[in-house]
Every structure is written in structure tokens, then in C-alpha cells.
Amino acid sequence: MSIEKFFTDQYYKQANLIWLLAPLSLINYFIYYLRIGLYKFNIFKQKKLPVTTIVVGNLIVGGSGKTQLVIYLAKLLKKNNINVGIISRGYKGKFKNTTEVFDNSNPVDVGDEALLLKQKLNIPVFISKSRFDAGNALIKKYNDTDLIISDDGLQHKSLIFDYKILINDDRYVTNHLLLPAGPFREPLSKILDNDILVLSNSLESKKDFFNFSLNQKVTNLKTNEKIALNKLPNLHLSIGIGYPYRLINSLKKLCDFKYRIYDDHYYFTNNDFKDNFNYLITEKDSVKCTNIKNNNIWVLKSDPRMCPVFEKKLLGKILNG
Template sequence: MAIDRYPAFWDRNGVSAAMLSPLEWVFRRAVARRRARADAVAQWIDAPVVVVGNASVGGTGKTPLVLWLVEAAMALGFRPGIVLRGHRSSARGVVPVTADSDPTMVGDEAVLLARRTFRPVVIGADRVAAGRMLLETAAVDLVISDDGLQHYPLGRDVEIAVVDADRGHGNGRCLPAGPLREPLDRLNEVDLVLGNGRRMTEDGGMFEIVPGSLQALASSGGVGEPPAPGQAVHAVAGIGHPERFFATLSAMGFVIHAHPLGDHHHFRPEDLRFDDGAPVIVTEKDAVKCRALAPVNSWYLPVEARPDEATARRLKDLLELAQARSKNREAGS
């Protein structure tokens, strides 16, 4: 179910949510059947698998966390690879992704991951086939799935669920009456629930999304100094939760003119051109699609996930736990 915007009624139990209760009931029944068959349909690949997902739709900060996990895994001696759906891609089947891949073909997140990690990335609706391609074509001994908590055919050794601490679980209802892809009790089954912005539970973890320095977006040359705090800028975001991006820029001191677009928006030149000469700032995920379209004085904001010390230790422990569980499976088969 593709969602481009997060409806306001998902944050409260009002009339709109109540009217959609019958459809929510049908959705819950379908989820329950899929969950009951999860063990039967699970297919294991010849490497430990860590899934980073969420129970709700919309952006929660999964991709920055995947970037952090890839770096942490490499520091521990792993050779990680990444699989993901490749949302809004036009490619068929399973497709390897490089830093030079066309984001309209393979999806913006996939190209971003390939550029930032320099590790093998494969997209595909069939995450099992994507994982097997990783293992067949690259030196990979750990597979990290960006999203896929509800993709039960991919057997997983560790599950990490990410929750946007600002929005929480909305009204706590399932699609289409609320934002949940699965009932909240699904989170009781994962190995770790992480709050993006604050700790969600006493035994959960937390991380923050930390902005870096503005980077030039335009490929046409003539780029000068990046905009300074206090300056008015056009903030353009085609992501799942653009308000977080706008709030980040405001906290950095910019006076923003906000331009929210649908998640995975297909950019056109007019999306980035304004008649007042003010600088344009986009997200790093959008930047992979905008470079050829961007006017002079356009910038993107890279970000990174920063777990607190206790959460960082737990995440590293989970990477090693995934390896141990995978070895135990192999020994028992």
C-alpha cells in the first residue's frame, strides 16, 4: 500500500479513523494470516541476516541507521551487503546497484546506500533472491535488509524496529485507519526497538539523526559559499517525514520556506526553481535524483545516525548475535 503523505487523522482516533474500521479489520485479518505462516514461508540464505524495519508507514530514520550498522559491522570484521525493496524503482526482478546507478531505475535509497557505504547493494521485491544474489556476486558474510520487517519470506536472525519518537505510533491503529503495518504487539517479537529522537521504552534504545555540513548539489558549476544561519532558504523534501528535515534546518538557524513533496517524489526542474534567488536545500536522499536538475546555489544536507553509548553497544552485540544464530542454524540443519 503506497502512501505519499501521512494523513493528519492518523494521529488521532477521530471520525475518519472510525469510518475506516471495517477496512482496518480486513487488513488486520490479512496480517494475522501472513504472520501465522511466517515460519512456514521463511527461506534462509547462507549468511546471517539483520532486518531493520518499522511497524508504521512513513520515514522513521531506518536508512541512516542502516548506514551506521554497515560501518559498525565493518569495524567488527564483517563484510556486509545490503538488500532493499527499491521503492518506486522501474527495474524488474533483482538488480545490483552501484553509486552510478540511475535512481529512477533502482530507487533513491538504494543509490544513496551504494554511494555512502561502497558496499554491495541489491534491490528486489523478492528479498530472498536479492540476498542470494549478494552472496553469489560479492564477498559478503552479513546481509542487512533496509526495511523488510513484514517481508516474511526472508528468514532473519535479528530484527530491529525503528520508531519515530516525534510521531510515535500515531493513533495506534492499522491501515487504513492508522499508520500501522502490523499491530503493536509485533514489536514484542523483535530483538530491539529503537526510538529515533528519544528512548521509547525502558529496555529500548535510541539514536539521533545528526546533520552534517551542507554540500553543493548543482552539477553545473559556479557554486559559491553555502548559505549561512539566519539566511532564508527554500527547503524541498520528498521523503516520508519532511517535517523532521524542516525542523532540522530551522534548528540550524535557517529561515525556511518549506516545500513538502510526496515520498520518493519524481523531481522536475520546476520543483527546485524559485524566483527570489534564495538558496535551495534538499535532503541527501533527494539529492541523488536532483543533481542534473538543480540550479546554481542548490545544496543538500547529509545526515548520520548517532546512537547513545548503550545503544551502540547493544547494536554491535546484535550483529554478533546474528552471526551466532546463523552458525547454530547451520549446525542444526
Template sequence: MSVAQIIQDAWNKQAKWLVLLRPLSWLYKTGFVLNKSLFKSGLKHTYTAPVPVMVIGNITVGGSGKTPLLIQLVKYLQLQNIRAGVISRGYGGKGPFPAMVTLDSVPNTVGDEPCLIVQSTGVPMAVGPSRQASIELLLSQYELDLIISDDGLQHWALNRQLEWIVLDKNRGLGNQRLLPEGYLREPVQRLERSTVIEHAQNPQTNLHMHLQVGKPYLLNPAFDAEEIFDAKQDFYAVVGIGFPQRFYETLKSLSVQRFQCHEFPDHYDYEIDDIQFEDANPIITTEKDAVKLLPLLKQHPEFNRDIWVVPVEAILSDECYTLLNQQLKQLGLHKD
């Protein structure tokens, strides 16, 4: 098990030994505050795009439901005839950057989440470490009304007009400590200055979302006939996301009880040996992992094990859409 996985497991369990990392958390906070102050004072350059920018992010490390939320918002904006484009860091991709993301893009080049976003929505999207370069690339090819930044909440070099923070109440804030003692990227007080979307099955606020689980489908169907998903099978749960426990709960909601967990780091670059097992039991995984496994299967046509994919869709409260429409109207973007 890697150091990153050990710390991730300790965060989830709120292990007491994490207090030993407090000096590093103090160092992280010092650097964080200094960097932010340099941007606010103008000593570091900030970029203002020619169209409004909306950042969707979180203050925690690991999965919060941010990507399904972004996908749902993009679909809603498309229905409203608002021309949206998306930018992302493209984490896990090797570039060259900036790069446009297309239906033919692969995770090794542009990252796994960008591939999933474009495959789900067809939205114009560019990725790269420089958000400014990504925006300029997008605008050189498309006329857009709004830029949505996938993550980048702490990227102070990019000015933004809207911020939505996803707060996963199922996971919580852990020990509420900054990295690396805890999994907070910013102090909890940051939630007071942005729109917070509560991700929970039993929400306590009006602005909330939950993930609705869809029907599992085969990533590598062997026949043209429809395959039948049998929840009573033994599965290998292969997952490389920030908070794998959420996926295990999703499996239980599908009445999948017998599965062996095989966890990998977030944005993991799979190899074919990672999904080879001694018996013929099927694999079950997330859509985010599936976009990385599919190119691997194309490279290894001899692989014949079933891989089931569990899709999820973000369901937002009506109040989320009401607020979004108000915010868009303030930016002159709401189209009646």
C-alpha cells in the same frame, strides 16, 4: 493534493475523521494475520539464507530514521572487518530486478534509498521485490558474513536471525491504529518481540539514537571556491520523505527560519518543473531527495538555482553497540 498526502496529513494531525476508515483497518488486519499464519504454518514458502540475516525496519509507515541507522551500522561493521551486504525492495526503482546497486546507479532504476546507502558506504547491495533473489545475487558476487535487509520487517518469506525496529518517539505511534485508520503496519505488541531502538532527542531507554545534523553543502556548486551557507536566506524547502516535519525541525536547528514548504510523496520521482520557482531563492533539501535531484540536474544543465543539501548522521548510544556485539557473537560473527 493526492489522497495519500491527505491521509498522511490526517495521520500526523490524528484527525477524528480517520475513524471512518476503521472497516478498512479491520480488513487489513484480517489479511495481515492470515498471511502471517500461512508462512508460520509452512503453507507458504520461507527462505533461509546461507548466512545470517538482520532486518532493520519499523512498524509505521513513513520515515523513522531507519536509513541513517542502517548506514551507521554498515560503517561500524566495516570497521570490525565483518563482511556485510545489504538488500532492499528498491522502492521507486523500475528495475529490471534483481539488480546490483553501484556508485553509478540511478534512483529511477534501483530506488533512492539504495543509492544513498551505497554512496555513503560502498557496501555490496542488491535490490528487488524478491529478497531471496537479491541475496542469491549478492552471494554470487561477494563472500559475506551477514546480510542486512533494509526494511522487510513484515516480509515473512525471509527468515531472519536479528530484528531491529526503529521507533521514532518524536513522531510517536499516532492513534495506534492499523492502516489505513492509523499508520501502523503491525500492532504495537510487535515491539515486544524484537530489539527496539528509540529515536529521540530525549530518550527514555538505553537503546537509542538521534540524528546529528551536518554542515549543508551545495549539490550544484557553480564555482570551485567554497560556497558559504547563509541560514538567513529565504529558502524553498523541497522534501519528499515519509515525515517531512522532521526536516523542518532540522532546518530550525540550523537557524533557518524563512522557508516555504514544498512537500512531495515519499520516494517521489521529481521532474524539473517541480523545482522551478519564480524568484532566484535557493532550494534546501535532504540527502535522500538529493540523490534523485542530481540526475535531473545533469539532464538540465541550464538549471542554475542553488540547491543546498542537509546531511544527517545517526548517533547510537554505547548500549546499542554493546548489544550488537553480543548478538553478533551469538551468531559467531563478532571478531575480537
């Protein structure tokens, strides 16, 4: 069992050994509230970019749908003639300095999520350890940018955002502690903050929701051929995302398949696709599989849905300043 799977199971299935890390979580609480105080009393300085900014984030680690929401928002804003750029920290990328992401960037260098955003949206995407530096670099090169979306970054207190959107995850958690004993990056009470717009990712939500259902057609990674899932025999799901069980449970309603779970952001090799299966992968994983020598890899896609009332309200705020 990998370390990542151990923590995932402890957070979302059954907690036992994880309680040994509770003292470290208490230290994180102290650091969290200390940082809040230092920013509140202007000891730590906050910065503001010269364009409208939106940050999309969540409270618990892994797989809530942040990147899908960023894609949805960017497409929505582009349809309303707003020039959008994306900033990200390029998680797991090996880059050292502030970097622009291109269609042909190596996911090892820039991270899989940043590359997926670039390929799906074809808009400026910049990554940096500092989101302020990423935003400045983006605006300097693309000076017609009207709005910047930060993929993740609610915990990035040094940058002031105009709009904060938090995805409230509906999955079961074994406890509500901060990392590492619990899955929370910030206290649960954060969802009560007046300056945060909260979206639920639950399929049961009737109000203020953002969720998605699996498309029943898949796309061949090599040929772009589209085919219905139920037309493919001998299916095998290979998945390396933050919380794979939501997708696995949704897929079980559509077809029979075998599966193997890899660590989030895992980099696939030819050896992972050596058997005689029709392999299913996610869009995020697909950007890391372009060099895999197998013609039977099929990409799963999802159909996103946002609460129309929330969408109209958010769009109205942005368009009217």
C-alpha cells in the same frame, strides 16, 4: 492536496474522514494473523540465507530513520572487518527483475533509497521484490560476503533473519489501527516480541536510542563546497521524504527559511528550482537532483548517534556468533 498528504495528516495530525476506512483495517488484521498462522504451522515456507542477516524496520509508515540506521550499521560492521551487503525492495523503482545497484544507476529504475545506500557505502546493494532472491544474487556475485542487512522487511515473513531491529517512532499518531485507517503496518504489540531489538528515535531517550541531529554545514550539490547554514541567505527547503516535519522543526532551530513539502520519493524537475533561492534538500532527495540545472542547491546532512550500550551489545552478538 495529494492523496499521500491526506493520509499523512490523518495519521499524524487529526483523524476524521480516515475512520471510514476502519472496515478495511479489520480485513488487514484478519490477513495479518492468518499469515502468521500459516507460517507458524509451516503451510507457508520460510527461507534462510547462508550468511548472517539483519533486518531494520519499523511499525508505522514513513520517515522513521530506517535507511540512516542501515548506513550507520554498515559502516560500524565494515570498521570491524565484516564484509557487508545490502538488500532492499527498491521501493518506487521501475525495475522488473533482481537487480544490482551501481553508483550511476538511475533512481527512477532502482529507487532513491537503494541508490543512496550504494553511493554512501560503496558496498554491494541488490534489489528485488523478493529479499531472498536479492540476497542469493548478492552472495553469488560477492561470495566473500559475511553479513547482509535488509533495508526494511520486518513484514517480509518468508525470510528468516538472525537479528531484527525495530525503530520505535516517537511521533504522535492519531490512532493505533493497521493500514489504511491507521499508520501501522503491524500491530503495536510487535515491539514486545522477544526476538526483536527495539531502538527509539526520540532525542529524549537515554537508553537504546538511534537518532540524529542536523549538521550545521551544508554541501553544494554541484561543487561539493561546504558552508555554514547561517552564511546562506534566502533559504528554501524543498523536501520529499516520508515524515518531513521532524526535519522542518529541527531546521527552524538553526535558521530562517521557506519550504515546500512534496510527496515521499517525489522526482524533482528543473521547474521545482526555478526561483532565486538557496535551495536546501535532503541526502535522499539529492540522488534525484543530479541533473537539475541550478548551482544553488545545498544538501543537508545529519549526524547520527546510537546508544553506546546497545551498539556494544549488538556488535558483541554479531562478532561472537
